[in-house]
Amino acid sequence: MTEARTNPDDLEALRAASDILGIDALLSAEERAVRDRVRAFVDDEIRPHIADWFDRGHFPVELAPALGRLGVLGMTLDGYGCPGRSAVEYGLAALELEAGDSGIRTFVSVQGSLAMGSIHRWGSEEQKQEWLPRLAAGEAIGSFALTEPTAGSDPSSMKTYARRDGSDWVIEGAKRWIGLASIAQIVVVWAQTDEGVRGFLVPTDTAGLDITVLEPKGSMRASVQTELRFDGVRQPASALLPGARGLRGPFSALNEARYGIVWGALGAARDSYEAALHHALRREQFGRPIAGFQLTQRKLVDMAIELQKGALLALHLGRAKDAGTLTPAMISLGKLNNVREAIAIAREARTILGGDGVLLENSPIRHAANLESVRTYEGTDEVHTLVLGQHLTGLDAFR
Template sequence: MEPRNPDDLAALREASDVLAIDGLLTSDERATRDRVRAFVDAEIRPHIADWYDRAHFPVELARAFGQLGVLGMELEGYGCPGRSAVEYGLAALELEAGDSGLRTFVSVQGSLAMGSIHRWGSEEQKQEWLPRMARGEAIGAFGLTEPTAGSDPSSMKTFARRDGTDWVLTGSKRWIGLATIAQVAVVWAQTDEGVRGFVVPTDTPGFHATVLEPKGSMRASIQTELHFDDVRLGASALLPGARGLRGPFSALNDARYGIVWGALGAARDSYEAALRHALRRTQFGTPIAGFQLTQKKLVDMVVELQKGALLALQIGRAKDAGTLRPEQISLGKLNNVREAIAIAREARTVLGGDGVLLEHSPIRHAANLESVRTYEGTDEVHTLVLGQHLTGIGAFR
């Protein structure tokens, strides 16, 4: 048998799909995947190492993502694409094969900000924001996490008090994506009526956003800290349908779903970088792909990629059927991100010393995935969600 051609990526991908998972997809799903993959190859891959190195987020991609149809991808009406959960998952996978930070933009915009307005907003709020956000003409942020309230959002201190018909918002949020370039933020706050959500234009007096830097991860993305100094909002800013933590948690579950797929993209790209390098790199008179230890590394990566893809597809089909449960999302996020990190790290070892250069993707993916592992629920949180499901005993406190 002849060694595989490292330049024939299509053949390498076909060989790596040992379980023929591609055949489980519909023609529409494959078309969506291929369209997003082509966009990533043309618009992201040639530039991502430079963007990451300079800690630069290319804000012009917002409108390009809108034209691609990946903003609010699962949402219906108001100019939103209205695609299936599996199609969105495949898009997330291809985007994160480019970079986790750029997939995160799509998640924050579509699942968190747009999803909250679409699910809980008034008709006026939907009409005002969703069409522009779907086109990438307006950017949204999602303010939930605080400096002292990450895994435990019920302990948030940001407070909105009534003042006549207005609301006055005070407090702070931390690790909020996109806020310095956003036109609107969905902000969650304690009130005398429990946790409520507010649609806050970012040019409102008293709203302040600052970039968190320098970072060793998610460098081609924007994370911020927010401060609310007596931000006065009219009654129309309140999300009327959201009461309690059910509001933000519904958006978080949608974002976590995207991560189940997205992490596979970072892992697959790392594996492919390692495979192609191993086929090209000769040591001791033979390609290192011919060494038993290297083959073991590559096989272990593919085993986890194939298992992760089946897991993501099962979860996606359940989401499309309306039967998806939170513990299933937790299982997917916990497993796929954990395995993706292991794949990216192992792929770096196949690349040897060159693996620390940003021209090769695994080290960038590995660093990004440390953030992905932390946000939208840490390993510990998802473990406890599953533990409670298995035992019937909550162990969070």
């Protein structure tokens, strides 16, 4: 019997062996530096605590300023104190954050892509100056309210309505599965109006706004999801996002978030694979490491292949985004494929860990649970399948 080619405790060697296609060499030195900085943050600030946070259903809001200092909030936005990094650098950061936990990467996505992205793209100069520097620093937290109790995959059917009353706007309705709202200072609220769908910046301490945390959950436990109810919520004219008209406003932010998921899901999958590989090299049965058995090797190989394919896909989309050629269909393909494969990898990794795989000290079962939420939000598998079907055939099968 040959010796194991790598020390199971030498993570860098395991990663080098798993990079069969040499994808790391496709990254620039600056891109690798960003990745390594975020990876070190995750190792120091998230990994030691995440099992406890998940078990208690706790989101560590105190991480927000640290994530701001790390430069991952509104990472691709320019000006107003935002980092102004490339799409690939943001993708690599999303991957490393979700290797820690999907809930942490989701915080960065809701804050940076959804809330900050909407303000940066559609807000007035005054709104940008007021909110973006604080949000980028993690000194304030933002939320994004689009989904409703009866309007999830079909936002065009939203019932939340904003009517004019003199120079003010009065908002009535409800939103559901809204990330961060209970810990946020500002919410980007999308509502129907006589002029079509418009966006509003609503402070969370506004009279008439009721926020309820949705719990208990079996997934995304180290994260915050809420339900919002608007009962005559009055806002001044200055609350309106002047540049956003119609569903193009929220959809532009959703595409930014979906792009981050393409990379983030790989982080959960990679962490699950590495946990399984480490265990398989150390765990002995029948007088040898279980990594030396054919069935275990097949599982590890299948996981490694999908990780390599997913990484190439994510990198291709990142390069396209930086070049300005990324399309919604490309994002749908990436989100559908990488999340679907990440779930399969997390579940398969759990089987290699055997009984120990159900303990939260081992990450695959937590990642598998979290990825069920990632699979659902920002477009379900079914929605992205129909987006791609429409792209291929020219026929809309949504109705």
